[in-house]
Amino acid sequence: MRTALPATAAATSAAPEAVVEIHGLWTVFGQGAEAFVVHQYLDLTIYRGEVLTLVGGSGTGKSVLLRQMLGLAHPTRGEVRVLGQPPQALGSPDAASRVGMLFQHGALFSAFSVLDNIAFPLLELGTLPRALAYEAAMVKLQLVGLKPEHAARMPADLSGGMIKRVALARALVMDPPLLLLDEPTAGLDPESADDFCALLRDMHAGLGLTVVIVTHDLDTLFALSTRVAVLADRKVVTIGPPAEVAHFDHPFIRHYFLGDRGRRAMAPLPPLEN
Numbered sequence: 562m563r564t565a566l567p568a569t570a571a572a573t574s575a576a577p578e579a580v581v582e583i584h585g586l587w588t589v590f591g592q593g594a595e596a597f598v599v600h601q602y603l604d605l606t607i608y609r610g611e612v613l614t615l616v617g618g619s620g621t622g623k624s625v626l627l628r629q630m631l632g633l634a635h636p637t638r639g640e641v642r643v644l645g646q647p648p649q650a651l652g653s654p655d656a657a658s659r660v661g662m663l664f665q666h667g668a669l670f671s672a673f674s675v676l677d678n679i680a681f682p683l684l685e686l687g688t689l690p691r692a693l694a695y696e697a698a699m700v701k702l703q704l705v706g707l708k709p710e711h712a713a714r715m716p717a718d719l720s721g722g723m724i725k726r727v728a729l730a731r732a733l734v735m736d737p738p739l740l741l742l743d744e745p746t747a748g749l750d751p752e753s754a755d756d757f758c759a760l761l762r763d764m765h766a767g768l769g770l771t772v773v774i775v776t777h778d779l780d781t782l783f784a785l786s787t788r789v790a791v792l793a794d795r796k797v798v799t800i801g802p803p804a805e806v807a808h809f810d811h812p813f814i815r816h817y818f819l820g821d822r823g824r825r826a827m828a829p830l831p832p833l834e835n
């Protein structure tokens with residue numbers, strides 16, 4: 562799964578537009594002697610059209626950062642702005658029209674059918690007649706490569722890859738310009754992971770999305786990222802195109818990119834034997 566990297570809008574546009582702006586971010590859990598600092602003076606800007614992948618060791622605060630972009634967690638200090646607004650504004654009922662989120666395990670409602678799951682944000686907002694909400698959901702169902710006959714299925718009857726597709730269709734149902742993906746290929750077999758990466762690449766290119774990914778998977782990182790931000794030492798220690806970041810001198814990066822798994826993911830494909 563080694564593909565040419567998509568060009569970043571940031572690289573091609575004269576004045577790239579910041580979609581996510583994080584300045585001087587502190588995240589502290591607990592108090593006093595129990596205080597635990599996750600982020601300290603963290604800065605990060607994500608531009609329109611990028612696929613920015615966040616990597617870092619376990620517990621470096623990648624998921625917390627996604628939750629802060631979504632307005633589900635609040636920084637202790639510093640500023641987070643998403644599409645020019647503080648993320649608290651995303652708590653409003655039409656938040657899904659600005660940011661779509663794909664949770665690690667899909668987070669589908671098990672008692673709802675596929676189509677009800679996809680239509681849920683539109684039905685909850687309640688501004689569209691139900692028939693139109695279901696029509697829009699059906700369009701998204703097919704956009705993510707599912708068939709109309711899958712609409713009535715229940716989540717328990719879906720494969721892991723199909724669950725991810727339904728969750729993606731739900732995240733996109735209100736056409737948000739920003740999509741957040743938490744471990745999008747976790748739990749998928751290699752072929753389904755490749756297929757899902759291909760779908761995400763198509764969505765990114767076709768819908769002109771800005772995408773933020775948290776992943777541990779190097780294949781996913783190399784297949785999708787226009788830039789990679791490495792979280793370590795409570796901040797972003799380096800950010801840039803994957804091939805550049807892989808050679809930044811930091812113990813986590815040496816371990817992550819230049820260990821066996823990293824070498825495999827970065828190595829050119831061996832020639833085919835006849």
Ligand SMILES: Nc1ncnc2c1ncn2[C@@H]1O[C@H](COP(=O)(O)OP(=O)(O)OP(=O)(O)O)[C@@H](O)[C@H]1O
Pocket residue numbers: 590591599617618619620621622623624625626
């Ligand atoms: N609500 C919370 N209260 C207290 N501690 C928290 C809370 N949320 C997260 N943490 C802690 O903050 C740290 C960062 O958590 P986070 O889930 O963002 O890590 P991560 O980088 O996504 O890790 P992993 O790669 O293992 O998923 C962890 O030590 C976690 O236990």
